Amino acid sequence: MNGGLVGRPVSRVDGRAKVTGAARYPADDPVPGALHGFLVTSAVARGEVVGIDTSEALAHPGVVAVYTHLDLPRLTVPPFPYCKGFIPLQGTAVHHAGQPVAIVLAATVEQAQEAANLVRVDYRAEPPTASIDDATEPPHMPRPFRDRPNEITRGDAAEALVAAEVRLEVRYSSPTRHHNPIEPHATTAQWDGDRLTVHETAQGVNLTRSVLAVAFGLPPERIRVLAPFLGGGFGAKGPVWSHTILTVAAARLAGRPVRLVLSRAQMFTLTGHRAEFRQHLRIGATRQGKLTALVETTTAQLTRTEESIFNESDSTSTLYDCPNVHIRQEGVPLDIATSSYMRSPETTAHFGLETALDELSWELGVDPVELRRRNHTAVNQETGAMIRGKHLLDCYRIASEAFGWSRRAPRPGATKDGDEYVGWGMATEAHTFAAAPANPPVTASVTVGADGRAVLRIATQDIGTGTYTVISQVAADALGMPLDAVTAVIGDSALPFASVSAGSATIASVTGPVDKAARSARDAVVALAVADQRSPLAGVPADEVVTGHGHLFHVRDRARRDSYRAVLGRHGGPVEATGSLPNAPGHSYGAVFLEVRVHARLGSVRVTRVATAHDMGRVMNRRTARGQVLGGVTWGIGHALMEHTVYDRHTARVVNPNLSTYLVPVCADTPAVESHFVDRPDPGSTALGARGFGETPITGVPAAIGNAVYHATGRRVRDLPITRDKLL
Template identity: 75%
Template structure:
């Protein structure tokens, strides 16, 4: 039987998603639930001095208006809860858009109207919300999650001073917001001291950890359910205050409560990619070998949280360079706390890959050749040889398909109608995490298989890959496999963040299914009423739901018959911890720049990626398509604008915070994969991948714009005004 793993298998949740049958968190009917709507602070720094809820309470349908005076005292939870304070525990205001009251009503409309009727008085101080306006100079924050904020290798300053060639440049990018299509939502229902949450969560167990800690409950007292997620991109990985506050409101009112954030509220309540600056100094030989990299980045921190979420892993590790000094600095600002956003390492990688392009022009070396010359064969920290890294293959595959050899090494060399045409490239890489995961696989008396684990499908294809793995391991049709995930009551498994899902769960699902297969085979060969009775277990193969004797193929049985005769399901579990690592790739881009309007179109993209074993060609390609278009948004349009005087987000919506639409996406994207299993992976040879295929895109576009026009833009996004 042909293996399903590795092939282009259609999504098993496809039918549910195209018919509207898939129930997302806010679709779950919860009888008697009150609808909640937040009143958010309109000042960025200060305190609440008065709250008049009388008009709201007089509004028909409004049941209650809760303030800091009404909520129980809660414990500020730890990771993955950021911010280090819980709103509505006192009167302090740390950023615009912080919850100060919750209106609860019978209908959504009543709650929303009621929230508009709550009058809040503030004592406010002048906020500082962008790096340029910071009160204090930038500083080196303490390590976050034990990761150092300063990394040194060799003697970078001396090496830079003695370098044959030097490059110094400053790169920057604006604040960005995730904007998943599904707004964040929480439905909280208490039964005594037990809480059930229907939650838009990238981590059901992480949500359980945070919420149970806030209420001082044992984790088992909280159940988090999220069978489908309407996009997360990192926004729904951390747990945010609204989840805890909704549960608190439900506890106070002794009724189920549903909260759906408005689009505008998602600009202050659920994290963002921090405003960022990067100062790079690079030393190299005349032939392009890097001898020194010195990087200081400055990230926007909030008034209450000083964690740095955008780290420069690629600066540290991607290229061979003996001397390095990287510092992650930050400045405190009166903004909502930032967080991880799809491919956090993209933020710094834009600078690195643009700098290499600049160096290539300075030296007159082809930018791809420059990268080849600096290819890292060894781990830059440990000196160990990097086995299973096929980045050079990626370069060769994609360059060939793109036709890179035909590139003219001059700017402004190609014009097509009103547009200058340019080509650019960048290496792609991102770390992936891996988390301990347990999976259970059950073969029922009907011969059908059920895989259960508390992971999530955030759109990346988890349901499908689990089903492929189980179908292959058992030897049953994929239609006989059901995957049940997105429920904290299931066996514990990893969050769907940090490109970790497939890398975390594949090994445990495979091993549990193989154990279940072995158990069923054992049942068959020990069962006098089976045609396989007396055979050695090693002589039985399984395929398409059948158990067959390898030498005497007439001797056969079925999963359904064997388990049916046994009279009870066969269940096995397995736990695997894979190791974290990196995925690699390259992106080549053709961009067209309108000579008079400065508008940019990305018209052709070729990628090649080294992600270990490709589990599902179709869903892997989907990650690349999404990544390329995210890169276009990052490079050309997305930016959150603050009013520097009052600290508010000026464009908290989808008509002025522009994300790419269909017509912005490149019509041609070719997605190639090396597809060699990683020998170090216990996830069936797979590595984590989802975040890698954005990382190089912004620099590749910027580099293509330079090739097209000779204009180098170092500040993202590259909006039209910067090219006029």
């Protein structure tokens, strides 16, 4: 065998292509004759377009066409994963600032952008509402989204709360936040008769194909979507957005390919965000810290054209042992763009729960880690079934020992170093990973050629998480080949089916099919060898043949060996095999411990030390897994201390739609992170013992930072982000 590539910290197989520029992203693919598109977006947030003058834009050099609601054909509004309740340029109604009202096509992107500034639009404007605090309608509970209820009841939480020995009532809030992947959203659409090819920044090539099929009334098999590389996704590129549909429609009208790349500012109004959020938590407990009641009401921003809650309360429902729970998720409609999933969508609600437990620990005089241990559960709180392979208690032990938690100062504000107060905080981390759809099943194919090399094909995506590398490791191990003998081909809807790279579902859903396909291909080659009189393995029972380093060996006589290349060379052609396996949803867990320093006079907060431990089942690649931890910690720092989309409350326009005023963490903001993994295979996994993990490492970081700030200063900040004005 290969000595086990799976689990090792293998370098990314796509790394060289990315750093040398050989990797082609969707906006890089050359399409002969392509026009460049640019969107004209609404200057008002609520109202109606009453007139558009495109004459000056049409006269601009290089401009080929300007399309408005008067030109586009009537399209069908697709269901999820199209998140907006309408398609722009289908009528005159304006639902939010930045909504497309026209699309300009020109020979160059500069000409298109210049011409877009020349389109004159007249509006009938109405006063918009941009904040939950200004909402003109009371919060209401929308219909279930994707069969997920917005109200969950277990036991009698109201009665248990009244009877509780200790009660805690707290409110938390967080602002709107936006995805800001380094690669902007881009679409290139090319029609060939009634067949459509789309190069798309998509976390799901097959989901994109299904949305376009509905919108344009096409059979899905006539549409091909390609996304071989992505410059980050974070949920923003999971749903399909209106600019994609408009680009495809414009290409059809123009009779030429069209490429459209969103500006950074347009990404703040056209591609989703984490909704503004309010959380009201009431907790009942015994004096020993055992939870007896959890009552949570959350309020999130909705729009007037769709009603979907994306900020989920999974943690409150499932994370701790509590017999009496009542969760109610509400929303209020506002005149801003559609929200959507944003990496670790439960993080907003998780922040409140993990902060409230810290507050309860101080109220009771119980160590925060011990409080969580006392409420640990090995039972699924929603189904009553035992949770197999859960090692959260190990995460508490490993991370706390690595961090040195036992040396924590006993009271807030007790530790000062020069001008800075020093505080320590911790939180549990948890995330639900999704299952791929059962129909069609996720399928991989593996072809071994006469050159002794293997090609793995599956229509999954790599959004920067290391999918190329991990599936190559799995295939190489199953085949018994060197890693560089396997080529993974992904990001193409023409390949065997895979689902969206979201919900931390990718490794959980694709690893099993890849392993099964590779093992089937290996078995087929072994069968050829033992049946071939020219092979040194002729007549050997197939179950006595092992593979490694591109060769086939007799298990007891290593001198009897053949190679993939020799076997298939004699066979005269390649061998191909496929594999399909379902996967079930589940949870990954962890614990994060960190240190902050708060400047006594300036109120500035620095995160200076982090230790984590995670239970993700079997670790497939320690290097890519650690990368997910580093990314999660960095994202959590941004969530807790910086990120905040600001709306003008009078115009409902985004005030900071760029990276100079929408602040995100940089290297100087991110400390060294000590990451540990339990690394025990999940017995229920169909992914070689692995579980979905990518979004887990952000979930506890914001609460841990807030808890550490309290330990440092005695000031409890419940309204994110934790900015200087809240600490001075």
